[in-house]
Amino acid sequence: MNMIVCVKQVPDPEAPPASFQVDAASGRMVIAPSVNPVISPFDEQAVEAALRLKDAHGGKITVLSLGKDAVPHVIKKPLAMGADELILLQDDALEGGDSWSTAFALAHAIKKIGQYDLIFCGRQAADWDAGQVGSGIAELLGVPSVTLARKVEVSDGKAVVERVVPDGYEVVEVSLPALITVSNELGEPRYPTLRGIMATKKIEPIVWTAADLGVEASQCGVAGRRTRLLKLFKPVKEGRCQLIQADSPAEAGEKLALKLREAKLL
Amino acid sequence: MNFELGEEHIALRRLVRDFAEKEVAPIAAEVDASGQFPEGVVTKLGELGLLGLPFPEEYGGGGADELSYAILLEELARVDCGLGLSVEAHISLGGSPLNRWGTPEQKRRWLIPLAQGRMMGSIGLTEPEAGSDLGGISTTAALDGDEWVINGNKCFITNAGAGSHGLVNVLTVTGQREDGRKEYSIIIVPRGTPGYEVSEPRQKLGLHSSDTRDLSFTDCRVPRENLLGERGAGYRQALAVLDEGRFGIAALGVGLSQACLELSLQYARERKQFGKPLFDFQVIQFKLADIAINVELARLITYKAAVLCQEGKPYTKEAAMAKVFASEVAVRAAEEGVQIHGGYGYMSECPLSRFYRDAKLLTIGEGTSEVQRMVIARHLP
Numbered sequence: 001m002n003m004i005v006c007v008k009q010v011p012d013p014e015a016p017p018a019s020f021q022v023d024a025a026s027g028r029m030v031i032a033p034s035v036n037p038v039i040s041p042f043d044e045q046a047v048e049a050a051l052r053l054k055d056a057h058g059g060k061i062t063v064l065s066l067g068k069d070a071v072p073h074v075i076k077k078p079l080a081m082g083a084d085e086l087i088l089l090q091d092d093a094l095e096g097g098d099s100w101s102t103a104f105a106l107a108h109a110i111k112k113i114g115q116y117d118l119i120f121c122g123r124q125a126a127d128w129d130a131g132q133v134g135s136g137i138a139e140l141l142g143v144p145s146v147t148l149a150r151k152v153e154v155s156d157g158k159a160v161v162e163r164v165v166p167d168g169y170e171v172v173e174v175s176l177p178a179l180i181t182v183s184n185e186l187g188e189p190r191y192p193t194l195r196g197i198m199a200t201k202k203i204e205p206i207v208w209t210a211a212d213l214g215v216e217a218s219q220c221g222v223a224g225r226r227t228r229l230l231k232l233f234k235p236v237k238e239g240r241c242q243l244i245q246a247d248s249p250a251e252a253g254e255k256l257a258l259k260l261r262e263a264k265l266l
Numbered sequence: 267m268n269f270e271l272g273e274e275h276i277a278l279r280r281l282v283r284d285f286a287e288k289e290v291a292p293i294a295a296e297v298d299a300s301g302q303f304p305e306g307v308v309t310k311l312g313e314l315g316l317l318g319l320p321f322p323e324e325y326g327g328g329g330a331d332e333l334s335y336a337i338l339l340e341e342l343a344r345v346d347c348g349l350g351l352s353v354e355a356h357i358s359l360g361g362s363p364l365n366r367w368g369t370p371e372q373k374r375r376w377l378i379p380l381a382q383g384r385m386m387g388s389i390g391l392t393e394p395e396a397g398s399d400l401g402g403i404s405t406t407a408a409l410d411g412d413e414w415v416i417n418g419n420k421c422f423i424t425n426a427g428a429g430s431h432g433l434v435n436v437l438t439v440t441g442q443r444e445d446g447r448k449e450y451s452i453i454i455v456p457r458g459t460p461g462y463e464v465s466e467p468r469q470k471l472g473l474h475s476s477d478t479r480d481l482s483f484t485d486c487r488v489p490r491e492n493l494l495g496e497r498g499a500g501y502r503q504a505l506a507v508l509d510e511g512r513f514g515i516a517a518l519g520v521g522l523s524q525a526c527l528e529l530s531l532q533y534a535r536e537r538k539q540f541g542k543p544l545f546d547f548q549v550i551q552f553k554l555a556d557i558a559i560n561v562e563l564a565r566l567i568t569y570k571a572a573v574l575c576q577e578g579k580p581y582t583k584e585a586a587m588a589k590v591f592a593s594e595v596a597v598r599a600a601e602e603g604v605q606i607h608g609g610y611g612y613m614s615e616c617p618l619s620r621f622y623r624d625a626k627l628l629t630i631g632e633g634t635s636e637v638q639r640m641v642i643a644r645h646l647p
């Protein structure tokens with residue numbers, strides 16, 4: 001089975017909120033240098049989903065990532081976890097894209113890879129949280145997609161996916177090839193092993209440019225954007241504390257419940 | 267000169283830090299209070315390949331260099347120095363002698379399970395009457411047919427009872443040399459061998475999660491082929507093992523000091539007195555700056571010793587310098603860390619109080635600070 005996992009390097013979303021500032025004038029994020037780059041956590045879960053299938057059925061996992069600033073020890077982590085190959089899309093022309101132009105470049109790279117049964121993406125990237133790229137790739141490739149997977153099993157040329165819904169999960173069957181986006185309910189991704197880290201050191205990523213993908217510069221990156229960011233700002237959060245006065249705990253509980261219902265929280 | 271770590275070193279640090287924060291930090295206070303050896307965590311370290319880190323791949327190891335080893339210990343000690351010491355003793359004192367002098371058969375039998383974490387390794391040098399003066403040991407091993415018969419006592423042995431399976435490399439007196447001096451040899455004794463008893467765990471000031479016991483050998487018989495390397499090479503082997511162990515202890519000191527720095531810095535920024543954060547008082551800033559200077563220097567000499575070792579260059583002096591400096595830095599960093607935390611720092615619930623107790627061993631184990639200074643002085647040009 002051939003699997004492709006799309007991963008994105010992002011600033012560590014666990015870093016303290018104060019490390020992320022907005023430069024209102026340019027509409028850009030300013031990220032403190034102390035923030036480490038990591039693989040977007042949902043993407044690590046996508047890698048984990050592929051690894052579980054590889055454990056069960058064997059196969060090859062190709063990791064695909066777009067971004068010029070990829071740091072070797074970060075972007076190679078999926079290899080140290082057990083993936084087989086890493087392809088980096090690195091080209092000035094591919095930078096600064098939106099969900100559309102990113103999906104466009106990734107879809108072309110996947111076409112160039114050629115052989116695949118399953119494509120995995122994280123449900124959304126932990127930096128912009130748009131959650132569009134996965135479905136976009138599926139659309140461009142003309143393959144079915146199932147979003148928000150918490151479990152994926154494969155048999156007889158089909159995948160059975162448990163898909164997270166607000167009050168539980170639904171089970172979806174899909175023919176292969178297909179694209180699946182993975183949610184955090186899948187569970188913790190495995191740690192890389194020492195052996196994996198040592199072996200990964202010797203693996204050189206394959207690097208493709210826009211020309212390698214056969215796409216025009218005007219179709220990708222900034223030039224290929226179909227959306228424009230109008231305003232970027234930090235929402236002002238206000239905390240107000242209201243004390244519920246009552247004579248007994250039971251009465252306090254009741255009053256609190258009524259307040260919460262009034263606020264449409266219950 | 268280049269101070270950049272390799273890609274694999276950074277990836278390894280990320281892995282161990284991640285692991286230590288997720289799997290070790292939540293239980294560190296608990297195993298400190300109970301004195302339980304954290305077998306579950308150690309098993310997981312084995313599964314990740316970390317317990318065989320520097321050993322060859324053919325013997326279940328990771329084939330990584332000494333710098334990687336220092337990083338592993340540093341990151342473990344940053345969260346739990348007791349676990350760090352267990353791993354250090356397991357690798358430097360248990361597995362490493364086998365890796366250096368073991369026969370292929372001995373390595374297959376013991377190095378592989380050690381590297382995979384299915385067995386815990388230890389070394390038995392110290393005796394009730396012989397610590398710094400290793401030559402003064404009196405445990406004997408006599409050949410009787412095809413067996414060594416071992417008699418004597420060892421004390422304060424790390425990992426002696428850790429995990430379900432284990433072995434100890436025992437330094438023994440195996441006879442007299444022609445010049446009349448004692449002949450020393452190291453013999454491998456698997457736990458469970460009749461005549462080999464381990465005591466209950468010793469109660470200690472700190473490092474409670476690390477397993478420390480006394481050993482007694484009473485007509486304990488092991489096959490002749492359990493001799494490690496050459497007969498008569500034991501003393502030289504023991505000194506070589508300690509050389510390597512030294513930057514291991516140094517790395518533990520670096521990690522522990524780093525933890526004290528990070529925790530104290532955070533506390534100083536959050537805790538307010540006289541209307542401002544402690545950090546705004548220059549006295550506190552200077553304490554933090556001093557810890558930071560010392561951690562940085564301790565790390566540099568530790569990494570230097572590690573790199574010299576992996577390049578096959580002489581490193582005895584640098585390893586001794588790293589050991590004495592980093593361990594003394596750790597003791598100071600922990601003390602100042604407690605001071606910065608004030609009364610809270612003295613409470614058991616504050617990790618600083620644990621680091622304060624744990625740090626002291628580092629100036630004693632595997633050669634005291636005094637012994638390190640003797641070694642350094644001997645190597646001065």
Ligand SMILES: Cc1cc2nc3c(=O)[nH]c(=O)nc-3n(C[C@H](O)[C@H](O)[C@H](O)COP(=O)(O)OP(=O)(O)OC[C@H]3O[C@@H](n4cnc5c(N)ncnc54)[C@H](O)[C@@H]3O)c2cc1C
Binds near residue numbers: 388390392399627633
């Ligand atoms: C937690 C823990 C774990 C340990 N694990 C192990 C282990 O796994 N295996 C093992 O074999 N041992 C182990 N040890 C023992 C340790 O290596 C010894 O305690 C250490 O080497 C010191 O020996 P000693 O305790 O006999 O002290 P001593 O040698 O009696 O020293 C007492 C003091 O005298 C000083 N001193 C001694 N000789 C001189 C001299 N010539 N000049 C100046 N000062 C001197 C020392 O520096 C020290 O300050 C462990 C100890 C502890 C506490």
